Amino acid sequence: MRITEQPAPASTSGFGRPCDWVLVDGEILPSEAAAVSVHAHALSYGTGTFEGIRAWWNEEHQQLYLFEGRAHYERLARSAHILGLRLPMTPERLTERTVELLRHNDIRCNAYIRPLLVQSGEALPVRMHDIHTRLSVAITPMPGDYINPDGVRCMVSSWRRAPDTSTPNRAKVTGSYAGPALAKTEAVRHGFEEAIMLTTDGYVAEATTANLLLRFGAQWVTPPGTDDILEGITRAQVMALLGEETGNPVLQRRVHRSELYICDEALLCGTAAVVVGVVEVDGRVIGDGEQGASTLELNRALRAIGRRQDERHPEWTAPVYPTGATP
Numbered sequence: 001m002r003i004t005e006q007p008a009p010a011s012t013s014g015f016g017r018p019c020d021w022v023l024v025d026g027e028i029l030p031s032e033a034a035a036v037s038v039h040a041h042a043l044s045y046g047t048g049t050f051e052g053i054r055a056w057w058n059e060e061h062q063q064l065y066l067f068e069g070r071a072h073y074e075r076l077a078r079s080a081h082i083l084g085l086r087l088p089m090t091p092e093r094l095t096e097r098t099v100e101l102l103r104h105n106d107i108r109c110n111a112y113i114r115p116l117l118v119q120s121g122e123a124l125p126v127r128m129h130d131i132h133t134r135l136s137v138a139i140t141p142m143p144g145d146y147i148n149p150d151g152v153r154c155m156v157s158s159w160r161r162a163p164d165t166s167t168p169n170r171a172k173v174t175g176s177y178a179g180p181a182l183a184k185t186e187a188v189r190h191g192f193e194e195a196i197m198l199t200t201d202g203y204v205a206e207a208t209t210a211n212l213l214l215r216f217g218a219q220w221v222t223p224p225g226t227d228d229i230l231e232g233i234t235r236a237q238v239m240a241l242l243g244e245e246t247g248n249p250v251l252q253r254r255v256h257r258s259e260l261y262i263c264d265e266a267l268l269c270g271t272a273a274v275v276v277g278v279v280e281v282d283g284r285v286i287g288d289g290e291q292g293a294s295t296l297e298l299n300r301a302l303r304a305i306g307r308r309q310d311e312r313h314p315e316w317t318a319p320v321y322p323t324g325a326t327p
Contacts, residue, residue: 014144039122046175048118056306079171151279157183180208210270265292
């Protein structure tokens, strides 16, 4: 069944109904055949790793573009290596099979792809070794926005980012998202839309599912990888585009909480969020209370690059359907 642009869902998540076909250990199967046991190790302990990948639909081209698939699968491979898990397919082959899965579901709208490598074996002891794993890839249409596109109001959460000495932050670990989930709910219940999390020693780390960049005058800064952030694929793209546009590299340095209140511009970036401006933190207005010009341009540029409506960085995208194929 062809999946075209779905109506935006009533919820604010931006996601539609998951697709009927998934990839499990290299084989395309109906989604109902892909369930794991209630005794699966990962369900009890969060022992696994995952990714989130975008695919952008270009109506004029009648083409779907996989966005940075190879980079995401390379990070999945690194995450698996850190956790001591075996990834049964190479990043190259995973990219190819994801393209095939998008075709099989006949996706012709924006979509979100979820690769997931988990310990699916039925085991109760807490460990990372000698447990069966399973690799799956699922697709969900994404007709809406994951986060408020008009700018977000944030609070600094009472929940801290787990340090790398506790949970490896260079791995995208499924179980490590309990803390960000608590921070997100705390923010929403206090009337905000997003949370900014600090390190255990009080420096700014990141938002719940997005990296953070701040501008002071002409200089953009972002917390370094050593401050317990997940070094995002979108973060790298934003840093590259800012460097190309301004000729001034983004500075990676430690950021104090109070700097959030006095910066001239702030943005969040991530695969789901893309780029969105922070307009308020802890009740303090950022800049003039509107999204900054640079933020708006970065959001526009990344979406256009993802659809190949902007000629920059064609290496970030891969067409899904054969060129010249009848839609």
